[in-house]
Amino acid sequence: MITVFNLCKSYDSIEALKGISFDIQKGEFYGLLGPNGAGKTTTISILSTILKPDQGEVTIAGFDLQKNPMECKKHIGVVPQELALYNDLTAYANLQFWGSLYDISATTLNTRIDETLHLFGLYDRRNDKVKTYSGGMKRRINIASALLHRPDVLFMDEPTVGIDPQSRNLIFEVMEKLHKEGMTIVYTTHYMEEAERLCNRIGIIDKGRIIAQGTLDELKSSSDIDETIMITFSNLTDTHYDRLAESFDVSKAGDHAIRFISKAVQRDLSVIILKCHEAGLDITDVSIQKINLETIFLRLTGKQLRD
């Protein structure tokens, strides 16, 4: 459904994308993860046709993005991170406007608006102005407005930022339903649990390059770590950290904790604790974490996703 080959983009002297390539198959739920400034938004902006790449080739639904952007636009839906709605119009009027930009008959559009409002649990509030909606409701309408033309590909740029758990769950359920119906979804998020729950394939992007790609299981199996040991201290200093870093594969987890990466926790745990005591550190908590997307991401980028 989407092929990206050697995509490059620079802003003045800053190389935002350094020749990334990937394919997304029809019906995939693809998560694009990366720390801030990694190139996620640039990639999504190019794929959603509002930014021209310096180099590279992109096809969406069989259409060359550079040669035929209008055809590509007809096959994509975009849910931007910011709430792009007309607050002084009702939800229904908003959906009617955004839907009317596509080649849909008025009758079909009205039917789809009703369906979509039901889907997102907003039918009863359809005639209320959007400015009277809660943040979560606005997010739902924001997503709904991108679905009216039944796109083949849906780009979602952090669509759940700052919303209540109820709205988030509803959005997840809708996304899962759309995915089951065969829609291809490209999803960027800062929340690992979202990516783990929703995405069946994940690309990790850092410093303008795709550094890892695959299903969650593939990413886990390709990683050289099994588990992490998180130890919290009451008297942690940079000197302590540097000393431990000489002996172990570590990363900081806040001001008071260190994450130790291990391939054999049973063997390593006692050695780590002994070294901590020798360094004069006062341990307040020890926890062992199974490998997950967060630890893989940290291992690959050296950063937490929210950095």
Next chain:
Amino acid sequence: MIRLAIKDLRLFASDRRAIILSFVVPIALVTLFAFAFGGVGQKKGESRPATIVIADEDKSEASINVIAKLDSLKELEVYQTTRDSAEAMVKKGDETAVLVFHKGFADSVNAGTKLPVEFEYDASKEAEVGILQGSLIGNLMGIIGGKSMAKEAIANFDKENPSIEEDSRKRIHEQITQNFSSGETKKQSASFITSTPLIAEKQNSPGLIHAVAGTSVMMLLFSVVGMGVSLLDEKEQGTLKKLLYSPIRPDTILFGKMLYVNLISIFQLVIMFIFAKLAFGLDIMPHLTSLILMIIATAYACSSFGVLLASIAKSRQQVQAFSTLIVMIMSCIGGSMIPSFAMPVFMQKMSVFSVNYWSIQGFYDIFWRMLPLQDSTFLSRLVVLVLIGTTLNIIALIMFRRNILKIA
């Protein structure tokens, strides 16, 4: 308390928009109004010359001499042409009045009878007509009633009557001299020349036309700025970016905005003129087609200005800072605040750069000068407004592509 004030002063100093609104805009407007109303730019005691168009149908030595003497006066700027051409200029609003020296002027001077001089004027320019009338009558009295004219009349008399007796000649010379300098003649100054309004008084008073046209255009300019700014709101709210995701051409977004601003502008002007008819009796019905065309052209030119400002500016605040200044300047030099003929000459010349000028003159053409739709003057005003609109729209489109679309 002092710390709070200092903090606010620091914030104020770092806010360029606040500084512009607080100091630059008022200074610019004070300067402009000083030129327009306060006679700034003129030397003390000096007044700008009033322009009078003269049609000399007599073409006698006497009429040529009088015209030459009028031309030599500092307070008058004389322009000669044929009567038809001069009257056309007044009817089209290009000139205020024409002074016609009819055939027989020289004979009347010699005979000391009422002079066949006619002052034809545009009554809509009341103030300027008054100034011209006063200046002309006074100066003509001085010239024609002066010693030089008396001498000329005596010489003419002697030339035509060489065989008259010396005693009679002296008496007649004294009579001629007396005629040209008598207080009686001066008392009759009101009837010294004939004054005729070239454009007859009509139901629509020039004051009403000016109030409706001038104010409507000025307020429309303020409105279109607000409407144009919605383009920047779309950018700030993210809806512009979302529009770019859809399968419409980016330029279509701007064209849609232009259409919206145009429609509201037309509606606003229509409402203003309907109100003027209902509230003040402005007679719009006989000129409906011309009025509709002028409203559309005005709305087109004004809306393009609003859209242009929004395309150039990077934020709503930037537009607000500059739009007030620009609209006030355009309204002042364009004649929305005071009629352009009452402004200094250099400001009158500048007025052609203002949408207000072309629009107000167009409405004068319709309601005061009663120019037919096919009249070249009226059509030229429509064409200028459309050209202004098109030029500004093209620039707006270029700036929109350059500024607004760079959002990704």
